[in-house]
Amino acid sequence: MTTIPTPTTTPQAGGRTAAPTRREQILREAARLFAERGFHGVGVDEIGAAVGISGPGLYRHFPGKDAMLAELLVGISERLLTGGRIRVGETAGDPEAVLASLVDGHIDFALDDRPLITLHDRELDRLKDEDRKRVRQLQRQYVELWVAVVRELYPDSSESEARTAVHAVFGLLNSTPHLAALGRQSMEELLRRLAHGAFGALARA
């Protein structure tokens, strides 16, 4: 494991939208392949081939295969959380609007980044202890965002009831990767209705 100029955070600090750097290409393809065949099911040679370089060439960009997975999982967790926080901030005060915004955000995410969503709950255990702890912490905070607003909206439900419901709705929304039919628009619409329908059941106790 030779040391690399590894930019622990995302590259190009400015936030510009330039041509995708090689690093980003690799991450995207690795995500796709990991999601398709599992972390252990994909070889470094395959990942390399997917971006037009061969096997060990990857080690110019990442210290190892593990590091790719770690960056993917930490990255997705961070994006989910900060996205969620922004949405909560935007609509603060109106719990119904907050929940709607969280649902919409999560749907966008599930539809745009299927492979990452898949990885998110499939391959967490392959991480080094440190990374896994970080990811779990981020996940927990994201869930708490939802739980808080759900309890505000349905005060009769208990803490663990709300938390379970949130996890269940995540399961519902993340079921997306398995399907393709139905087109983006109607998919969005349908998932939204199903999610709100599920949450609504918390009221009719």
Next chain:
Amino acid sequence: MTTIPTPTTTPQAGGRTAAPTRREQILREAARLFAERGFHGVGVDEIGAAVGISGPGLYRHFPGKDAMLAELLVGISERLLTGGRIRVGETAGDPEAVLASLVDGHIDFALDDRPLITLHDRELDRLKDEDRKRVRQLQRQYVELWVAVVRELYPDSSESEARTAVHAVFGLLNSTPHLAALGRQSMEELLRRLAHGAFGALARA
């Protein structure tokens, strides 16, 4: 791959509930381990150790590691389908009752056999083409069972809408493996309400 007296179906043809045969022990432990760490993440030595024998001893009971996974996935798919068919038969004529029964059955299954439910949609791709086709066919038939009754109950929804909703509710119910709190009874009750809430959203179009 030496040939084995491999009983393609389940052992002890009588249907008695005897002490679990060695074969069954192995399958149960393999399911647990595969669910925890993924098919590639578990070694045969580990599976052997889990039942008190060592690595290659498994080959007295299965022709290979793949065969264990195949039997698990085919088995669960068959049980889901036949269970579903029985429930549909029992309550035929009353779509609402049929759907309720399917939901209850699936919940029981998800709560009783978490590891298998996890495997079911995580490791399908590790199967030989033949087995994978068989599993997918069984899954499809099971889904069709649901789709038929959902469309009967909500005639306004299109075929693909109904199918997507069914998959989504599966995702909701199968989210179970991730949690532990809340006790069996209330978990059942909550999942039931969430699932019906989601389906109900198909009406309010």
Next chain:
DNA sequence: TTGCTCGGTTAATGAGCGTTAACGTATGGC
């Protein structure tokens, strides 16, 4: 007893794969 089958054991084999070594080549600042 004999000898077959059942269910184990440990040691060897051989492939796959992550990682490292050693080596090239363009490019861009000095």
Next chain:
DNA sequence: GCCATACGTTAACGCTCATTAACCGAGCAA
């Protein structure tokens, strides 16, 4: 012009791991 750096390449190396070989004791039927 020079040389360091970035980015690749191919060829080992070494480990893990599924599978096979070779061997063994306990029942148990004839």
